[in-house]
């Protein structure tokens with residue numbers, strides 16, 4: 329079995345600060361590796377591009393919560409440390425398979441149209457400009473805190489019709505849930521968020537607006553529990569992911585003055601540049617967990633039934649067999665086919681909104697601050713503790 333004997337522990341701080349280097353070693357050594365996560369879960373990690381695509385299109389790798397909960401229990405060092413989510417919200421798109429997944433995805437895709445997203449461009453631009461106004465005149469700002477997370481958070485709340493006064497609470501809850509470090513805090517935040525969403529959805533039933541939730545309520549075909557889980561999923565997955573695209577993207581540009589100058593010289597490069605930035609520092613490092621419903625072979629490695637598979641998207645996107653000289657940022661390269669939005673039936677439904685948010689956010693920032701530069705002390709650029717995400721703690725910049 330051509331797996332590596334190297335013992336890998338994922339998601340420790342040491343791993344997170346050096347993930348590209350660790351993954352490059354794993355990729356060179358073998359296609360699929362046995363690893364243990366920092367909280368004691370044994371998984372298989374897929375590191376190469378072709379195998380990642382194969383895994384993400386393999387219908388024997390499943391995600392339904394019943395099977396996954398059992399698989400997690402069976403693969404944990406300490407089965408009592410299993411992840412707990414409140415019942416309704418665990419049954420969402422990203423946690424379902426087959427016909428059930430296709431039905432709910434179909435309803436959501438029908439409402440999440442390109443036209444709805446394009447209509448949001450002026451609002452996204454206005455929100456970005458407001459945030460940039462607030463930064464102007466400051467000597468030093470944390471771009472993560474003051475821009476990158478606030479912009480997509482507000483955009484999602486607009487999309488879903490969440491009132492202004494509740495937006496800070498959303499940010500707190502989704503951060504706790506995504507950090508996935510404290511099971512009790514995750515459970516409390518999930519319950520609080522689900523309770524809020526029930527009220528929000530019931531409000532839209534009585535007084536619909538222009539937002540996506542009102543449209544989904546009006547379209548019919550989804551139960552209240554399904555609506556809650558969709559709203560929950562969108563708020564949680566759409567927020568930090570897009571924030572990471574903005575902050576990681578700006579960091580990559582500020583670290584590479586030649587590429588930044590090329591983009592400033594030719595702003596029409598921006599949409600292509602965003603694809604390369606998504607490839608280069610992918611905002612979602614790893615896919616969510618899948619388990620083998622039957623024995624599968626990935627990259628020549630046997631994976632027994634009931635074991636857990638994670639696809640390292642940020643490794644597949646740095647595979648030089650697919651993207652020549654993959655560790656080099658090249659805004660003019662053809663980054664199409666990158667896996668930052670996943671692949672297969674669960675590929676990201678929010679990709680168009682994320683791309684638009686990224687293009688507007690980075691474009692407005694560069695326009696507004698021609699002298700923007702990194703202003704970080706030694707050790708200040710650190711990757712945040714997280715299971716699936718690849719995002720910065722802080723990005724100190726001088727707006728100039």
Ligand code: HEM
Nearest residue numbers: 421422566569570573611615616669670674676677678682
């Ligand atoms: C740069 C920003 C984003 C990135 C990198 C990203 C990445 C991903 C990835 C990798 C997956 C698949 C996970 C897996 O297979 O385990 C996914 C799924 C999903 N994303 Fe995104 N996402 C982003 C933004 C958004 C936004 C803004 C929304 C919606 C507002 C969204 C909605 C979804 C949904 C609904 C799914 C589940 C689809 C399904 O299971 O059928 N995402 N995303």
